Amino acid sequence: MSLLTHPETSPSTSPGSTSFRVPGPFDPSHGHEQVVYCYDAASGLNAIIAIHSTALGPALGGTRFYPYPTEDDALADVLRLSRGMTYKNALAGLDHGGGKAVLIGDPARDKSEALLRAYGRFVESLGGRYVTACDVGTYVADMDVIHRETSHVVGRSDVHGGSGDSSVLTAFGVLTAMRACAAHVWGSDTLRGRTVGVAGVGKVGRLLVGHLLEAGADVVVTDVSPTAIDRVRAQHPEVRVVDGADALVRSAIDIYAPCALGGALDRSTVEAMRATVVCGSANNQLADDGEGGLAERLLERGITYAPDYLVNAGGVIQVSDEEEGFVLERARHRAEGLFDTTLAVLRRAAEQGISPARAASHLAEERITAVGSPRLYLR
Ligand code: NAD
Secondary structure: OOHHHOHHHOOOOOOOOEEEOOOOOOOOOOOOOEEEEEEEOOOOEEEEEEEEEOOOOOEEOOEEEEOOOOHHHHHHHHHHHHHHHHHHHHHOOOOOEEEEEEEEOOHHHHOOHHHHHHHHHHHHHOOOOEEEOEOOOOOHHHHHHHHOOOOOEOOOOHHHOOOOOOHHHHHHHHHHHHHHHHHHHHOOOOOOOOEEEEEOOOHHHHHHHHHHHHOOOEEEEEOOOHHHHHHHHHHOOOOEEOOOHHHHHOOOOOEEEEOOOOOOEOHHHHHHOOOOEEOOOOOOOEOOOOOOOHHHHHHHOOOEEOOHHHHOOHHHHHHHHHHHOOOHHHHHHHHHHHHHHHHHHHHHHHHHOOOHHHHHHHHHHHHHHHHOOOOOOOO
């Protein structure tokens, strides 16, 4: 992403500076509302917070701790990710806009209480326009530390008023969306008798396997980690195991659930795919970011692809519930809403002959335009 297309984000060199512009009515081609550079020499904090939109409410999105090669790489990532959160939160029906933060550094080497607390003070300085949470390289325990400096953080542990591990409702949300896919494709939302391939049985994948077995599905799994496979086999001896995601994609499955890393669907995977439905938790499943025609190729091949950021929204639904004082049943009820939203996306895609990815974007933009209005001052 070129900086030139985002004039409002031109970075300043002064520490802790903010570039800010008054947002207009929501227009997806607009850039970000606010980008904040955060430096703290004492702790080594070097972070960027990007608020893409507050049209539906405070911008919500996780904090990624990653060793970006350059500050420009970090900026490109945070701009892309924060925009994605606007769409994700809108589709999930939350009263939240989209934001994201990146901490530049190696979390294994650079993470410290001082750094996280310095970062928490920057989040606090935004007065609630940005609410943070976990992402790659940050964990529930880190959110508890950040919480010592700001109330605008979710994804905390239960002893600190949080909801704990967000994989719980992420997995439930994927199951819910999968049932909607089944209803759309096969006319019934039951998964009984369907064969589901789960690639990646970490936190989300393993919980999903349990849900699927309970729903009467046959489950085939793969994972690069023998430990992850052993754990799932110990808990669910009935699952079958295949060696590698490529083998899983080429096997006779009805539903493919990518639950590992991004980029699970590339040109060769899409051509080899035998499943009728793709529905899994992994972020950024399309290797071309949805812009190189993979979503359209899936459509041509008659494969129903449920957009990743829609079906994995159970996690953000779970953590955002913390703002009201976490109640699992209420959050779970909200996550059940992913059934209707997934069905609406798939139906619109079918009616208009467009990919579900495109239909999902349209629905998100419609909701933002219908009920949203940018807010400069919150709470
Ligand atoms: P995790 O790290 O606990 O599990 C990922 C698993 O995938 C690991 O067991 C790993 O060994 C395996 N894996 C890695 N590369 C693989 C490959 N090439 N083939 C097969 N397996 C492979 O992560 P998680 O929390 O379960 O998240 C899984 C995915 O879902 C990620 O993409 C994450 O961004 C996304 N997601 C997670 C949540 C959440 O609440 N945890 C929410 C939204 C999205």
